[in-house]
Amino acid sequence: MNSKHHSNSPSKVAQYATFYCDKSLLGLDISYVQEINRSFDLTQVPLSSKCVRGVMNLRGEVVTMLDLRTLMGLPAGKSGPRNRNLILKCDGDIFGLSVDGVADILTIDSSAITQPPSNLSIAESRLIRGVYQADKSLVMLVEPREVLSASLNLMRNAA
């Protein structure tokens, strides 16, 4: 079933999976996250866009893995032991995001989400829907649909 409980109705509580990309802490509505794994058996796809890291076998499905760093306009990082793949399902498309490590799951009330600051880079600001102030840090909330469309745009521009 697709997630249909996304409305802008006031004061709604949702759970967010948080993770690291470079040094920043990001969050994603958990209803989009199918699973988190750490398989690195990626098959490179020649001539594909920069943001495509490759394709992998997810229990019999072939899933495209995207590189969140590239999408955020960051230089490619090294893969380390904390790297994980978030497998997301968004409007029927399944794709993966490789991130630099996962953190907690936070329950966030939508009223506590503030507009993203205006000094974000263009690449970042497209993907980020809002900012949540946690106890110690800021969590930038990522919109999966935007991730998908940004990566497809990147692909088309490359072509």
Place this chain on the structure above:
Amino acid sequence: MTCHPARAILRELTSLMLIVHSRDVALSSAEARSMDANSELQFLFLRFCLTDKDMFQDDELVQEFVVESAAHLAQVEGQLLEIESAGENYDIEIVNTVFRAVHSVKGAAGFLSLTVINSLAHSLENVLNMIRNRELSVTKSIVNTLLRSADQLRILVDNVESSNEVDVSELVSQLDAIYSGQPEQPEQPEQAAYEEKLETQLDHALEQAEQNVAAMESEVPPYSFGDEMQSSPMQSSGDVHEQFGQESTSDSPEVAESVVPHPTAPTPKINPVKIMEKTPAKNAESTHVSGKNKATDSIVRVNVAILDRLMNLAGELVLSRNQLILAVSNGTREGLEAIASRVDQVTSELQETIMQTRMQQIGTVFGRFPRVVRDLSNKLGKECVLDIEGDEVEVDKTIVEAMGDPLTHLVRNSVDHGIESPEKRKAAGKSAVGRVRLRAFHQAGKVCIRIEDDGAGMDPIRLKTKALEKGIITVDQAGTMSDNEALRLIFAPGFSTAAQVTDVSGRGVGMDVVKTNIEQLGGTVDLESNLGRGSAVHITLPLTLAIVPSMIVGCSGERYAVPQANIVELVRVPEAEMSSKIGTVHGAEVLRLRGQLLPLVRLDKALMLREESDAGDRPKSANILVLETGQMRYGLVVDSLYDNEEIVVKPLGKHVRDLGYLAGATILGDGYVALILDIVGLAMHSNLRNIDLVESDDHAEFRNGDEVHRLLLFTNHSCEQFAIPMAMVARIERIKSSDIRFIGCQNILIYRGQSLPIIRLEQSIAALPPDYEPENLFVIVFRVGDREIGLVAPALKDIRDVQMVIDAKTLREPGVLGAVIVDNATTRILDLMELVRLKYADWFVEENPVYSEKVVETPTVLLAEDSDFFRNHVTRTLESEGFKVIGAVDGRDAWDHLQAIFDEIDVIVTDIEMPRMNGLEFAKAVRSRENTAGLPIIALTSLAGDEDKERGALAGINEYQIKMDPVRLVDAVRRLAGTTV
């Protein structure tokens, strides 16, 4: 089925209204009017929901109705046509079937309050009832009305949501007029109107079909499944609005005008002038569309027996899984192998059974063609019958669906361009009625479809001129082009064969798209034509797309899969021969392969897998896959070759789907993903063009030379090379040498549960025994009569087309025909039949008496053969079987002989390629003379392709026999001698 999204929204809106309403009440309870207005609004909404609910009480029910009615109606058209063609003596049982089909549609429609469908079906049923009771004579115009009504019913059923809005009163009143027995005089203008409308519909259907064909090119990714779900707007949640809009048509007809019936279907360019008012033309565009969005296409009917079997298999799989888990947790290896083999068995059976559920009869596509041919030939003023064979041939559902439009195009082409007008046909001495044959059959694990017509055929010269005009080929190319290559020009983009572009065929979307579509399905298409006699299109398709036998290759550390269907052969060029075998022409790398130049594509370069500086990583030798895709042939250079695997094709995600060179992905045994290469895409990506020309030049060179035989070369002892004509080889098996047992003075190989007698060369002829005993051996299997026998070949060398200059004296012995020089090595050509005779003489004796009863006296054979070697060989063979043989050195010589002594000759055996007069000309000459016309003619050939055979058949040749297969030749001569054909 889930809750209808539109309804869910309505429900939500209604509840929202309720909230608004109650607030209003609280705020201004005095204002009764406002409340009234609100309740009015609320009432309207409720009614909306209710009517909506009433009409589509249950999605499932409606879906079922659509699927079932479509199934009922699918047959009706053909049955009506059958009734029409039977005339007065129509079969009541067929009328009954039609009646029952319409009746059940009517019943179900009534139940679902689909009033328009119900009333049309009712009127149709009335007329059918009269026909059933023979109260009405069936005229063409009545059948026309019936056909139109059936068409309209189908359209209504396909667009069931909006069916109640369609005006069918015209049809209903016509049907009722027939029913009430009114004279048919108003038919005349209506007939004209109908013709016109039919034209419009045809136009639309054609336009749509062409667009579909074109759309398919971009829409249907080759080898991909699971798209049905994605491309169906009805099922994806993102289309709530469209659906909402569509449903609301039931209440607001104005809205209906603005709603496009199929939001995702390619919107056709509708010429507004052609749409007639008050006709359901708006819907007509979907009449013949094999739209993927329809409910009927996403549902498969499965035999309960198959489901039961699937259940059983699933049960067994669970059982095996439990055993496996137990074995793994116990850590014992014991019994693990048994479990593994069980899992293996169950999964392959499961796979096979699931495949069965996807299989559909190709008749579902063929069914539409009788009508297409009828309407089209009526329109063009031609007379034409369509023969359909092989309705029951089963193919994967996806292929059946995808073939609809290409086949329609081809059938239309046959009627439009192929079949001539009755006058022309009569003038050419043919029957006025043209014949189009549509055949489907299985062959060698593939499905073949042929579309043949006995029309005018295609003129290679005209095709060349046309291609020249259009700048598709150059003058030089036209000069060197063979007839067959000229025919293939119609597959070139931008080529249309009609001298004038008619409105029926040829609207820019041509044969090139048909060809691309078929190739995307992993099939091939080929053409054949005889000027004045007709043309034939041969289509070969794989049985299924889901599982593709493929070769796994490696390049720059990654593995890729290449479909076996595209691989012609594998060539390995060792380091030492790199410079002599691989060269460059205008900067493009080519491989010298048996005198031909084969363009090369380096996979690492094409996909930019290596930096230029890393080119040194390349292996020193080259592994080349020789690939063929219909019109292209090229070599793909890869680093390494792995194994052949049956791979399961998985679709790729959006980001990588359209890269052009990929056909999908698969998961290998180790869980790693391998990409599947699209051979056509890769060639285009690498800008490979004009490949035909390189090839055709080389072909010409070959054809002009001596006769070419395809030989399988192998060694027994590594110093001695032997050859066997490929035509004799049934197959080649790789076995363990320990599997050959010596039993009762014979070598026997046990395999596939049978024992196969084995011949070892060193035991039969003067040959050295193998200098080493490898673990694995090849066995060349061939047939003698209905038995099989194997010949041990320790090391296979190559398969070559060799121009045979045979020395039949020096090394001749029983079992050896003679010797040729191949690659500077003396190669002995084996006579397999003699080899067998040496060992198993009794195999031949017992067969003879069967024939000797028929043979009254010594039959005389006239043998035309220019090669002394073969003439002597065949003469010897035939004489040893008791025939009298008169030899001739070529066709002319044989013709001279024949005229002198035609009454002595019982059968003619002739070579094809001969100087002065070739075999085909000779055969034609024989057929043209009254006193020799009845003589049976057997052609001897070295490489008999189907194409050659058809050409031979046209010239009057009765049978083809392979030169080096004396058993079959003798058999054929015996069978045909003395008979008259």
